[in-house]
Amino acid sequence: MPTILADSFTASLAKLSNDEQKRVKLTAFDLQTEPDRPGLKAHRIDASKDPNFWSVRVNRDLRIIIHKTGDSVMLAYVDHHDDAYKWAERRRIETHPRTGAVQIVEVRELVEDVDVHRHLPHQQELPFAIQIEHKVSTSPLFEALTPDDVLGLGVPEDWVGDVLQATEDAFFSLADHLPQEAAESLLDYAASGVLRPPAPVTDDPLTHPDSQRRFRILEGHEELAAALDQPFEKWAIFLHPSQRALVNRNFSGPVRAIGSAGTGKTVVALHRVARILKDDPEARVLLTTFSEPLAIALKRKLGVLLADAPTLTDRVTISSFEQAAADLNALMTGRKAYLIGRDKLRSIISDAASSLPRYTSQFLNSEWEHVIDAWQIDSAEAYATVPRMGRKNRLGSKQRTELWGVFAEVRKQLRSKALMTAAGVFTSVTAHYSARNDKPYTHIVVDEAQDLGVAELRFLGAIVPERQDALFFAGDIGQRIFQQPFSWKGLGVDIRGRSFTLKVNYRTSHQIRRLADHLLPENIRDVDGETDDRKGTVSVFDGVEPVVVIAPNWESEKEAAAEFLKRLIAQGILPGEIGIFCRSNEQISRVAEIAHLAGLKTMSSLSGSSPEDFVLIGTMHLAKGLEFRAVLIVGCDEGVLPLQSRIADVADEFELDEVVSTERQLLYVAATRARDQLFISAIEPGSEFLDDLIVA
Structure with a gap:
């Protein structure tokens, strides 16, 4: 049996x-x-x-x-x-009369109080917490549907009437009583406005x-x-049926899956890798992402996904963008590339420009980083014709000529010292493989694709053959915190007609997602005109309202944050399920003070395993790509967010806009690492970004 x-x-x-x-x-x-x-x-x-x-x-x-x-x-x-x-x-197990699927159904008549105009759950009050008010629609969320439509989405017959009455905010209370696949189908409809056809009824309901x-x-x-x-990751890599087409479909060119934080982009990327490996025994896949800690997380999740066929992982390389290039460069040259540090590079630029005092160090450093090095300009002729996209400082031919003298000297100094920039390593590998037919990989799947730069994108295009399904990108334009925008199409990666937006959020509660969404515009357009329409994204589960504290001084902020931590532990949340983040390394000692006051031990590295009894602390950049049951973001002060030193470093108006935008996106990234609970704090008056959260 x-x-x-x-x-x-x-x-x-x-x-x-x-x-x-x-x-x-x-x-x-x-x-x-x-x-x-x-x-x-x-x-x-x-x-x-x-x-x-x-x-x-x-x-x-x-x-x-x-x-x-x-x-x-x-x-x-x-x-x-x-x-x-x-x-x-309170439950029965039955086969749904329309879909034919087996369901565990909560018995409607035994549920005394399904309040479709429910009261939102609230956190216990903390000192100096700011009340956040939201505009809530009172119209039924599914008023355009008929009872037959709702039944066709897998809703048990007992619950159809409740669904038709539910408002957007009240739906999450109701969803707790529905089979999960029915709740997700309703959310998918709410996000897309499209009633998807049900799967065919099978002879055996369990199939x-x-x-x-x-x-x-x-x-x-x-x-x-x-x-x-099986570890938790088994459930964390679940692929929703509505996303399966992105995994299984053969496209006629490069593909990009975009969506706000938590919408399953990484899961789609992992399943895409698994599908390629299973379908093509000759496939050699590079799965790559922004950093090595994120690559380690991807490796663990892919191992869980391919637990039934572990040998398939022998044909996939998982590494960061830079590590993938460094490994291939070492294979080509037989030696390791030595990268120059930021401070040393700026010193060389300053020395090379000593005879041109009319150009500020901010401008020179920015021009090197975003134009010369990013595009790997190697001659005066190339500099004269490169499109300085987004640069507000117009440069005539005479100015470019004298500036090229500076940058040519910088390049000469780097060669003489046998030093390279990261972009230089990418370019070296790109040049090597562009001229060869034998490529190291047949397919590349990219996670966190929004943080690809010019040199990285060229590199990826050079190390796979020119086949239609070679490149797959997953990312969120709204989480771009490291790179200036540029045209992918101009580099030969044309995703027009093959860019797909994911709308259902699986990681972050309704309340946290709603708050974080106020940090970004509803529509974000890239340089090629592709639009990420973020309006209509919905979460699959409910939670408590985030807490925003603006305290009069550091001691008060520390005490409020420590009290929040103590409450998390009392609720059964493990220290290892909590992340505490700040904007800069200068604030890390404060973060440690908060954890110490709450009686918790801390760790600041992602290398190796993460003990359950340690809270992870670090800057907001460390939070990228991670997820926690609870997140605290502290020290969001005026002058800290956006970071004053970055503001002081800008060379022109465009760059100022970019800095403010990426600082805002950084807060969004950190906030959306939280699944269930979020705490944000500052010393008054607080960052200007907090105004958007308070007046949500």
């Missing part, structure tokens, strides 16, 4: 202590071996609306809820005695795609043990 594992069982199992989990697993193995054995002390749950729910004793307190028929035994839920019984009494997301049929002890021991 097969054992069926429901995701409700694994979710409830994860909430138990380690010792309790071990006891439950042993009982689950006994159930799988001999489900009718008298020693299991199984009892039918008489008060349940479903006659097939039984309780199985684990110990004096714990009970496993199983759903037993003549054909199978389903592990449905586990909890302490009374809570386990209450769960079973329906929606059923396969929630239930697994396990044949032996080894399969059950593996399923119960």
Whole structure:
């Protein structure tokens, strides 16, 4: 008799202590071996609306809820005695009459209070917390749908009326009572305005795609043990059916998946890699991202995704942009490239320009970084014709000629010292492979693609053959915090007609996403005219309102942040599930003070494993690509955000706009690392960016 594992069982199992989990697993193995054995002390749950729910004793307190028929035994839920019984009494398992999928349905008549005009959950008050008011629509969210439409989305018949009455804000309370696939289908409609056709009805309800997301049929002890021991990442790499086309479709050129933070871009990228490796036994894939810590996270997640075929990972290289180039450069030259540091480079530029005092150091450094080095200009002729996109300082031919004398000297100094810039390494590899037919990779999948620069994009195009499906990019224009914008089309990467926006947020609560969205415009357009329409993005789960504290002094801010931390721990959130971030390294000691006041240990590195009893602290840049149950962003003071030293470093008006924009995006990135709870603080008057959050 097969054992069926429901995701409700694994979710409830994860909430138990380690010792309790071990006891439950042993009982689950006994159930799988001999489900009718008298020693299991199984009892039918008489008060349940479903006659097939039984309780199985684990110990004096714990009970496993199983759903037993003549054909199978389903592990449905586990909890302490009374809570386990209450769960079973309020649910039934059935096949949906329209979709044909198996569902665990909450019994409508036993739910006393489904308030479709609900009260939002609130945090406990903290000193100096600012009240945030939101404009809330009172119109039904799904008023354009008919009852038949709602039923076709997989909503149980009992709940169709509630769905049709729900407002946007109230829907999240209602969604807690619906099967997850039904709630997600409703959210997908809310985001896109499109009713997607349901999957075909299958002969076996358990083979329906929606059923396969929630239930697994396990044949032996080894399969059950593996399923119960799988890490959290197994659920973190779930691919929503609406995103499957992006993974499986063969496109006629480079593709880009864009969307705001938490919409599943990385998951799509991972599944794209897995699909390529499975479909093409000759494929050699580069999966690359902005930094090595992010690459390590991708490697771990891909390992989970390909756990059933681990040898496939032998044909994928996972590394940061810079590391991928450094490795290929070392392979070409037989030696490691030595990169020049920022301060040393600026000193060389200053010395080379000593005879041209009319050009400020800010302008010279910026011109080198964003024009000469970015585009790898190697001659006066190239400098005379390069489009200085976005540069407000117009330069005539005479000015470019005298400036080229400076930059030519800088390039000469770098060569004489055998030093390179990162862009120089990319360019060296690009030149090598552009002239060769044998490429190191057949496919490249890029995560955090918004942080690609000119040299990086050229490099990626050079190390794969000219095939239609060679390049896949995943990113968010709104999270661009490292690079100035430039034309991808101008470098031969034309994504027009193949740029897709993801609208359903799987990581961040409705409240956190709504707050963070106020930091960015609803529409963001890139240099090539491609638009990221961020309006209409929705989250799949609800949470508590974020906290914004503007304190009169540092001591008050510290005490409020420490109190917030203590409350997180009291709620059962582990230290390892918390991140505390600030704008600059100068503030790190303050962050450590907050953690110390809350009685927590800290770590500031992502290398190796992350102990559960350590809180991660660092700058907002460290937060990029990570996710936590709770995030604190402290020290968002006036003069700190945007960072005054960056403002002082700008060379022209355009660059000032870019700095302010990327500083705003940096706060957005940090805020959207939080899944459930978010705390932002400052000393009054606070950063100008906080005004957008308070008047949300």
